[in-house]
Amino acid sequence: MMSPASKRRSVLLIGCGxxxxxxxxxxxxxxxxxxxxxxxxxxxxxxQVLGSQNKIKVVNDWAGLGSAQxxxxxxxxxxxxxxxxLVDAQQNLQASLVISIxxxxxxxxxxxxxxxxxxxxxxxxxxAAIVRKAISVGYADGAISTEDRELxxxxxxxxxxxxxxxxxxxxxxxxxxxxxxxxxxxxxxQHLQHAAEQIGFSKETADFFARQIIIGAAGLLxxxxxSPLQLKHAVTSPHGTTAAGLAExxxxxxxxxxxxxxxxxxxxxxxxxxTEQS
Ligand SMILES: NC(=O)C1=CN([C@@H]2O[C@H](COP(=O)(O)OP(=O)(O)OC[C@H]3O[C@@H](n4cnc5c(N)ncnc54)[C@H](O)[C@@H]3O)[C@@H](O)[C@H]2O)C=CC1
Ligand SMILES: O=C(O)[C@@H]1CCC=N1
Numbered sequence: 001m002m003s004p005a006s007k008r009r010s011v012l013l014i015g016c017g018x019x020x021x022x023x024x025x026x027x028x029x030x031x032x033x034x035x036x037x038x039x040x041x042x043x044x045x046x047x048q049v050l051g052s053q054n055k056i057k058v059v060n061d062w063a064g065l066g067s068a069q070x071x072x073x074x075x076x077x078x079x080x081x082x083x084x085x086l087v088d089a090q091q092n093l094q095a096s097l098v099i100s101i102x103x104x105x106x107x108x109x110x111x112x113x114x115x116x117x118x119x120x121x122x123x124x125x126x127x128a129a130i131v132r133k134a135i136s137v138g139y140a141d142g143a144i145s146t147e148d149r150e151l152x153x154x155x156x157x158x159x160x161x162x163x164x165x166x167x168x169x170x171x172x173x174x175x176x177x178x179x180x181x182x183x184x185x186x187x188x189x190q191h192l193q194h195a196a197e198q199i200g201f202s203k204e205t206a207d208f209f210a211r212q213i214i215i216g217a218a219g220l221l222x223x224x225x226x227s228p229l230q231l232k233h234a235v236t237s238p239h240g241t242t243a244a245g246l247a248e249x250x251x252x253x254x255x256x257x258x259x260x261x262x263x264x265x266x267x268x269x270x271x272x273x274x275t276e277q278s
Contacts, residue, residue, distance in 0.1 A: 004154035008033050009071040011155070012092065014085055016040040016058075019101060020076035021049045022129035023159060028054045030132070030158040034072075039065065039089075065092050072151060075100040075110075079273055086113030097148045099123050099155065103175050104273025107141060107168055118143035121152050122171055124179045125159060134160035135178045139171040172274060176266030184262060189214055 011034045013024050020038070027034050028050075036056045040046040043060035050056050059065055073096045077085050082102040086093075093114060099121045100110050111117040121144065125136035136156040140149065149164070156162040165171050189210045196206035220231055236242040249255050 004151045005031070005033060008035070009151075010035045010037070010069070011072045011074065012065070012068075012070040012089070012096070013038045013074045013076060014040075014089060015075070015077035016042075016046040016049065017076065018127060019125065019129060020074070021046075022127070022134075023074060023076065023101075023125070023155075024050060024056060025054075026129060026132055026158040027155065028056055031154070034155075037065070037068070037070070062088055062092070068092055069094055070096050072096060072155060073098045074155070075102060077102065079103050079105050080276075083109055083113045086110060090115065097121065097151055099152055101125055103179060104172060104270045104276075106274050107139070118145070119148055121148070122168070123152065123156055123162075124171055124175050125156060126179050127182045129159035132159050136160065136162045137165050137171060137174045137178060138162065139165045139168050141168075172270040173267050175270045176263050180266045184259075185214065 011027065013020050013027075013036065016024060016038050017040075020040070024036060024038055027036055037059065038046060038050065038056055039059050039062070041060055043058060046058050046060075050058065070092060073089065073093050075082060075086060075098065079102040082100060082105045086098065086100075090113065096114075097119045098110065098114050101123050103124065105122075107120060107122055110120050110122070114120055121138055121140040123136050123138045125134045128134045129136075134156075136159065138152055138156070140152070153162050165174060192213065193203075193206045193210040196209050197203060201209065217231075221228065224231065226234070232246075236246065
């Protein structure tokens with residue numbers, strides 16, 4: 001079998017917002033064998049975000065696609081319009097692997113909008129796709145072919161790391177961790193910045209500090225083999241400043257409870273989204 005990287009394929013990306021644009025730009029850079037078409041009603045913003053130095057074709061309605069057929073379709077619209085959009089696209093997706101990144105929209109629902117139910121995959125990436133450091137998780141049912149699995153791995157490999165999950169339930173749970181996770185981290189940075197301002201630093205300095213702390217810590221998590229716990233111990237001198245700070249931060253009713261409740265609330269919302277769709 002030819003590897004996904006060695007065969008020329010056409011890709012239709014539906015929806016070019018935060019995630020769609022990140023995926024389109026990564027595919028353009030990293031997957032030279034893919035011919036990319038993007039459809040989004042906001043053509044002007046789409047052209048602006050994608051820039052002009054590429055071969056991506058942009059259209060703003062289905063008529064712009066004519067009778068073109070695509071090997072792969074990536075569905076990157078809001079969950080509420082996922083099925084309706086797939087139905088609209090159906091005539092152009094007769095031979096497509098369809099990959100939906102819409103949070104919470106069940107596989108069974110997506111399958112209602114396609115002609116070949118065996119060729120639908122759910123993937124949950126995250127916003128770090130913009131810098132090609134996403135973690136994406138995927139789920140497909142047993143009917144999916146090995147070739148389609150490899151194709152999905154290839155496409156999402158362009159934006160970072162990829163892992164298959166064993167059940168559809170897991171993809172909704174992962175959405176609350178990996179999909180939403182960058183949002184929790186940005187909230188942490190935002191509040192760290194505010195705290196630095198409160199003890200006297202200017203907004204600009206506090207912003208610089210808060211960002212660099214995360215960038216430095218992320219670099220350690222990427223390059224240093226120690227566990228997060230070991231790294232934490234390396235920062236924390238006995239009776240020192242970090243120990244004093246962590247004594248507040250790690251109180252059971254403080255950060256540990258907040259993180260647990262945050263992830264549980266997001267997971268509950270992912271489940272609700274699934275029922276809203278069915
Ligand atoms: N933002 C994030 O961090 C993540 C989002 N997701 C999922 O990705 C999907 C997109 O999210 P975002 O990119 O944040 O949303 P967004 O609102 O930034 O982008 C949606 C895009 O779809 C376009 N659109 C609307 N109707 C359309 C149609 N009928 N045909 C083609 N394009 C249409 C809009 O003009 C917009 O550009 C959602 O389903 C979300 O659950 C998944 C992982 C992470
Ligand atoms: O907040 C959301 O619903 C989407 C899914 C994961 C990240 N953003």
